[in-house]
Amino acid sequence: MLETALYLIPVPLSDGDIHDVLPGRNIAIVSGIRHYIVENVRSARRFLKKCDSSIDIDSLTFSTLNRHTRPEEVSEMLAPLRQGEPMGVISEAGCPAIADPGADVVAVAQREGHKVIPLVGPSSIIMSLMASGFNGQSFAFVGYLPIEPGERQRKLRSMEQSIGTLDQTQIFIETPYRNNKLLAELIKSLPRRLRLCVASNITSDNESIITRTIEQWGRSKYDYDKVPTIFLLYK
Amino acid sequence: MLETALYLIPVPLSDGDIHDVLPGRNIAIVSGIRHYIVENVRSARRFLKKCDSSIDIDSLTFSTLNRHTRPEEVSEMLAPLRQGEPMGVISEAGCPAIADPGADVVAVAQREGHKVIPLVGPSSIIMSLMASGFNGQSFAFVGYLPIEPGERQRKLRSMEQSIGTLDQTQIFIETPYRNNKLLAELIKSLPRRLRLCVASNITSDNESIITRTIEQWGRSKYDYDKVPTIFLLYK
Numbered sequence: 001m002l003e004t005a006l007y008l009i010p011v012p013l014s015d016g017d018i019h020d021v022l023p024g025r026n027i028a029i030v031s032g033i034r035h036y037i038v039e040n041v042r043s044a045r046r047f048l049k050k051c052d053s054s055i056d057i058d059s060l061t062f063s064t065l066n067r068h069t070r071p072e073e074v075s076e077m078l079a080p081l082r083q084g085e086p087m088g089v090i091s092e093a094g095c096p097a098i099a100d101p102g103a104d105v106v107a108v109a110q111r112e113g114h115k116v117i118p119l120v121g122p123s124s125i126i127m128s129l130m131a132s133g134f135n136g137q138s139f140a141f142v143g144y145l146p147i148e149p150g151e152r153q154r155k156l157r158s159m160e161q162s163i164g165t166l167d168q169t170q171i172f173i174e175t176p177y178r179n180n181k182l183l184a185e186l187i188k189s190l191p192r193r194l195r196l197c198v199a200s201n202i203t204s205d206n207e208s209i210i211t212r213t214i215e216q217w218g219r220s221k222y223d224y225d226k227v228p229t230i231f232l233l234y235k
Numbered sequence: 236m237l238e239t240a241l242y243l244i245p246v247p248l249s250d251g252d253i254h255d256v257l258p259g260r261n262i263a264i265v266s267g268i269r270h271y272i273v274e275n276v277r278s279a280r281r282f283l284k285k286c287d288s289s290i291d292i293d294s295l296t297f298s299t300l301n302r303h304t305r306p307e308e309v310s311e312m313l314a315p316l317r318q319g320e321p322m323g324v325i326s327e328a329g330c331p332a333i334a335d336p337g338a339d340v341v342a343v344a345q346r347e348g349h350k351v352i353p354l355v356g357p358s359s360i361i362m363s364l365m366a367s368g369f370n371g372q373s374f375a376f377v378g379y380l381p382i383e384p385g386e387r388q389r390k391l392r393s394m395e396q397s398i399g400t401l402d403q404t405q406i407f408i409e410t411p412y413r414n415n416k417l418l419a420e421l422i423k424s425l426p427r428r429l430r431l432c433v434a435s436n437i438t439s440d441n442e443s444i445i446t447r448t449i450e451q452w453g454r455s456k457y458d459y460d461k462v463p464t465i466f467l468l469y470k
Binding site: 008116117 | 332341375
């Protein structure tokens with residue numbers, strides 16, 4: 001029997017065998033949970049079926065949590081947990097509540113004093129940082145850069161400053177179809193000796209994690225169009 | 236046969252079955268590597284033996300990487316990789332190159348254009364952030380706070396400011412025997428409505444991840460003395 005808790009269940013970042021990226025314990029826990037809070041019901045069902053093909057998916061309950069969910073709905077979703085049932089949170093890809101809406105429901109569970117148990121799984125932020133060669137003792141994930149050109153340049157300047165004064169690796173993402181445009185902008189507007197790591201398709205057969213100076217990137221051929229990619233900047 | 240690459244191999248954060256926190260692929264990869272760069276030879280050998288009891292430990296080579304290692308030594312350690320052999324990096328606990336010296340050797344491998352492959356494993360930073368209920372779209376890991384009281388207070392003020400202006404979760408650690416002292420200081424010097432998550436013994440049977448306001452922590456009993464703990468702060 002599973003402990004009554006809100007389990008945070010990571011999902012693979014790429015296709016392939018889930019046992020390559022998830023510990024066996026995760027699969028065992030998934031098999032014991034009947035109530036889920038998910039970002040997308042279809043992909044969550046597909047993931048659960050992959051974990052355990054004997055799961056009776058139609059006996060499970062799913063609540064959908066996304067950025068349109070109202071706060072009072074978030075709280076209602078935890079009803080089974082309040083009645084002593086273990087619950088699971090599943091996001092579209094990667095670790096729930098990191099760069100996705102799961103954090104709201106975790107905050108409610110914490111406020112009510114429920115146990116919250118995070119499981120091990122792939123995080124593109126941590127995996128790219130590990131492989132970048134950059135400072136892992138001080139780093140910031142800043143999400144998406146601003147779209148408006150002036151704001152975007154100001155953000156880049158403030159990131160440069162954080163690298164210099166705080167010795168802090170800067171980690172950010174872009175909408176995949178804009179990756180090449182972002183990379184061209186970085187090459188154009190950043191100091192030539194800064195190092196940029198571009199990490200794409202993490203955990204897939206096409207994984208590529210490459211660190212070069214801005215100057216070297218300027219002389220390189222690249223194509224990250226529509227490919228899941230994360231960017232890291234350091235001196 | 237393994238691909239020629241520098242594999243970054245996470246290690247459990249706590250005792251217990253390694254299959255609870257590491258995917259099966261990690262074990263298979265470990266079994267194919269003969270040359271390691273490690274933070275501590277004894278604990279690396281113990282870990283490898285746990286992964287695969289049939290490994291002939293005495294046939295493996297280990298180079299020790301710690302904060303006393305000189306840059307030219309770091310480069311020499313990669314000799315097997317330059318000759319086409321896969322190599323592994325193993326730190327004391329958790330993910331190599333995050334909050335430990337592994338980043339230096341990864342930087343050399345990247346500079347020379349070698350493939351670097353990070354494996355999935357437990358990260359106390361990501362797991363505590365998932366379970367905190369705090370903002371996972373913007374966060375900073377700042378490592379240890381300064382020891383000198385004036386500097387420490389200035390750091391706390393700047394973290395408060397980053398929470399306010401950047402909406403950025405602040406994550407930090409302390410030497411375990413000073414955890415209680417740090418928590419008392421935080422209670423005394425931070426605004427009462429800020430939320431503090433204290434995450435200890437992550438992945439162990441005694442795991443505890445609790446988010447409370449500073450005011451609530453002030454009214455709580457706690458004891459984190461000598462226990463591996465990570466602290467997160469958010470509004």
